[in-house]
Amino acid sequence: MSRRRLLLSAPLLLAAPLVPGLIRPALAQAAALSARDQADLRRVEAYFNAMTTLKARFLQVAWNGASAEGTAWIWRPGRMRFDYDPPEPLLLVASHGQFMQFDRELGQPTVVPTTATPLAFLLRADLKLSGDVTVTRVERSGGFLRVTLYSSRSPAEGTLTLVLAEQPMELRQWVVVDAQRHETRVTLSQIETGGRFDPSIFEFNDPQFMEKEQMRRR
Numbered sequence: 001m002s003r004r005r006l007l008l009s010a011p012l013l014l015a016a017p018l019v020p021g022l023i024r025p026a027l028a029q030a031a032a033l034s035a036r037d038q039a040d041l042r043r044v045e046a047y048f049n050a051m052t053t054l055k056a057r058f059l060q061v062a063w064n065g066a067s068a069e070g071t072a073w074i075w076r077p078g079r080m081r082f083d084y085d086p087p088e089p090l091l092l093v094a095s096h097g098q099f100m101q102f103d104r105e106l107g108q109p110t111v112v113p114t115t116a117t118p119l120a121f122l123l124r125a126d127l128k129l130s131g132d133v134t135v136t137r138v139e140r141s142g143g144f145l146r147v148t149l150y151s152s153r154s155p156a157e158g159t160l161t162l163v164l165a166e167q168p169m170e171l172r173q174w175v176v177v178d179a180q181r182h183e184t185r186v187t188l189s190q191i192e193t194g195g196r197f198d199p200s201i202f203e204f205n206d207p208q209f210m211e212k213e214q215m216r217r218r
Contacts, residue, residue, distance in 0.1 A: 056188040063182035077125035
């Protein structure tokens with residue numbers, strides 16, 4: 001089986017629709033959060049709400065060992081782009097409430113609402129780890145904070161774990177678990193924040209978007 005088929009047989013880091021999950025009864029409840037947990041969640045909220053832009057390299061590792069690398073751009077609120085390195089032909093872009101998955105080899109885009117993706121809540125203008133998001137676990141070890149959560153409205157749709165360095169706080173990794181309890185892990189490196197991005201790299205509804213992408217790949 002080719003590297004590409006291995007990757008595409010696994011959940012994508014922004015799979016659409018939202019990666020389905022199997023939540024055990026013990027996990028389908030809000031955690032009994034301590035005062036320290038609550039304080040750390042407020043810190044996580046403040047970190048994301050203060051973030052405007054983030055650019056990083058990413059390494060995606062699927063449950064079956066398949067891996068892929070690429071470059072990620074996040075421009076809060078609302079915009080996100082994950083560009084996979086060759087030979088993987090995938091491009092994932094979120095903008096204006098829509099999410100596009102594009103296969104460059106097949107030339108086929110798939111567009112769904114951004115809310116259909118696991119990381120949609122990270123693009124909110126006002127991110128809150130409460131209400132329609134249920135936190136099941138807050139863990140600390142080795143200078144890292146791990147927050148596991150799921151959609152309160154759809155508890156059967158899977159879990160997302162955010163992994164952040166604590167000092168200073170910085171998003172380093174996330175983990176999505178699917179219906180078969182398979183795990184897809186995305187790790188960030190070479191992280192840059194506060195930079196300026198070319199808005200056109202998110203505008204996939206522009207008729208010239210694909211032409212510009214071809215020029216960028218040359």
